[in-house]
Amino acid sequence: MNTIFYIAGGVAIISSLLAITNRNAIHALLYLILSLLSISVIFYILGAPFSAALEVIVYAGAIMVLFIFVVMMLNIGLEEEQENKWLTPRMWIVPSILALALLIIFIYVLKEFQFEKTTADIIGPKQVGIKMFTKYLLAVEISAILLLAGIIGGYHLGKQKKKVLHRFIDNIRKI
């Protein structure tokens, strides 16, 4: 099991790096999908099959399709010049320092606390459901309201007045 964990983790790290460095938008998204799939494998190994399945269905299967959809619609291809223009050292130096600080803390924590066990108890879909609707009910409700707000906002933005394309009907309306 440990070998599979390290292989999946390695794939996740490498594909995430490639997703950032790739200049082609669609190729970068494909690497991101690969990274999400390998994270789902890690979830499965750690004993959370339900989360693993949801990771594939929701993230890799639905959200990333929407990303690709938008990239296809906007016809974003190789846009090196724009990126070079945007990515001045002033833009990335401060975030990199902050990220480096986090990395140092992370390595320190990993060094201090030894995690021996990589396999935990298997949490089935039923336990997840019971916990979601008892202990974490408030979180579920709040995220539901957030999604509802998103739907209403999307509806408001996408709503259009009905266009009548026939000049005869159009003239009647004017009179």
Add this chain to the structure above:
Amino acid sequence: MKFVFIIAGVLISVLTIAAGLIYVERRLLALFQDRLGPNRVGPFGLLQVIADMIKIFFKEDWIPPFADKAVFVMAPGILIATILLTFAVIPFADNFIVLDSNIGLLFFLGNSSLGVYSIVLGGWASNNKYSLLGSIRASAQMLTYEVFMGLSLVGVIMMADSFSLRDIVEAQRGGWFVIPQFVGFVIFFIAGIAETHRTPFDIPEADGELVAGYHSEYSGMKFGMFFVGEYMGVTLISALIATLFFGGWLGPSFLPPAFWFFLKTAFFICMFILIRASLPRPRYDQLMELGWKVLLPLVLLNILITGGVLIYTHSL
């Protein structure tokens, strides 16, 4: 050893059925349209499939110079891989199943949502406006119908109390789920047609408007993989309908269980072909309207009523 035997059995039967369906579909369509269909190659034209296969293997495998080569080659493979992986969780008979997983149904939904990529990326990588239009339609259509496909199965999951397809079949010993879950069955069937983008819902490849949609630029065996992938998708959806709503391998014991499963699957495959022969293609916006305005409220109502009845009967 038995494990390898089961995998080989599933693989061979799925590929044989998918290839054989090319012949079955052409003959059945001909029957519905009052003509003969392929009847020249071998007895009853049975060797037509082999002739077609030989032809398609020897065609020039042309990758357009303007295409995104890596993605172009990868796209048909994604389709075949996701569909074949899903057959792993389908029980052909009591013990004839590759992987009896407690997330079996979610495994199917995950794979079907990954299958969208093959069509979307295939159309994008072709770098052709008709292909791109086809894949934009495909991504919207399949995302929409994936939602109902998942939701229409919630009733079955609640009644069987499990995501495992084997448990779902076992739970139908008292009666097939098609009776209490009729709405779920109809919506799953419609969503299944949309997911496999078969004819009423084949707007991603609508040949009247888009040449051949997302696979306009494909030729040779790469096109063949899209073609066979469609038939494998039909087989998959039919097998799932038989498993989830019609009791899978259960049936009177004078025939082996696997035979009942194949019989039910074959019936729904024929239904797919009959629907193709009889219904015209809707417009793109009509398809979306049907999805979000009719099917979504219906499927939510179905979940609500199923839940209510289950709570009522449990409390008695």
